[in-house]
Amino acid sequence: MASVRDRVTPSTGRVAGRLAALGLGALPAPCSPRGSYVPFVVTGGNLVFIAGQGPRRDGELLFAGKLGAERSVSEGYEAARFCALNLLAHLQVACSGDLDRVRRVVRVAGLVAYMADFSEHPRVVDGASDLLHAVFEVKGRHARMASGAVSLPSNMTVEVESCFEIDGTA
Numbered sequence: 001m002a003s004v005r006d007r008v009t010p011s012t013g014r015v016a017g018r019l020a021a022l023g024l025g026a027l028p029a030p031c032s033p034r035g036s037y038v039p040f041v042v043t044g045g046n047l048v049f050i051a052g053q054g055p056r057r058d059g060e061l062l063f064a065g066k067l068g069a070e071r072s073v074s075e076g077y078e079a080a081r082f083c084a085l086n087l088l089a090h091l092q093v094a095c096s097g098d099l100d101r102v103r104r105v106v107r108v109a110g111l112v113a114y115m116a117d118f119s120e121h122p123r124v125v126d127g128a129s130d131l132l133h134a135v136f137e138v139k140g141r142h143a144r145m146a147s148g149a150v151s152l153p154s155n156m157t158v159e160v161e162s163c164f165e166i167d168g169t170a
Helices: 014-021 073-094 121-140
Strands: 040-043 047-053 102-113 143-149 158-166
Touching: 014 121, 040 073, 047 073, 073 102, 073 121, 073 158, 102 121, 121 143, 121 158
Parallel strands: 102 143
Antiparallel strands: 040 047, 047 158, 102 158
16 A cells, blocks of 8 residues: 655755654655646735645555545545645645745645545545644644545545645745
């Protein structure tokens, strides 16, 4: 099974130190968009909106299937952590390589592929929230939405998008 410890080299700085201290030391290479959109938009000079990210590494889907059927809550949690690492990979690009520019995580939204009787969406999306809080500490506290969908693109288990506030000076 894939692990969130599979990675490439991160930027240097305080956040890179946190990633290393958490045993995550490096971020995956950012995935290319799978449709007619850009991976992130920086607006107002200091808000970064990152498109939904799936649990992929090197373009390969690591977690497919629905919660309550093929996947357990713990597997969904791990999938959401991968999504968060992919969010950070795009955020690093948006910050010109310097994740120390992040002022705060503003919002996280997660969609969970589920069976009709599944009701633990928040526990799954906690995988992304917990990772962002661990990496950014108090700056990682954020507003959040956790919901479900009958299906997600590529049959992925979970998809997570986010908004970050950054220091507008590069």
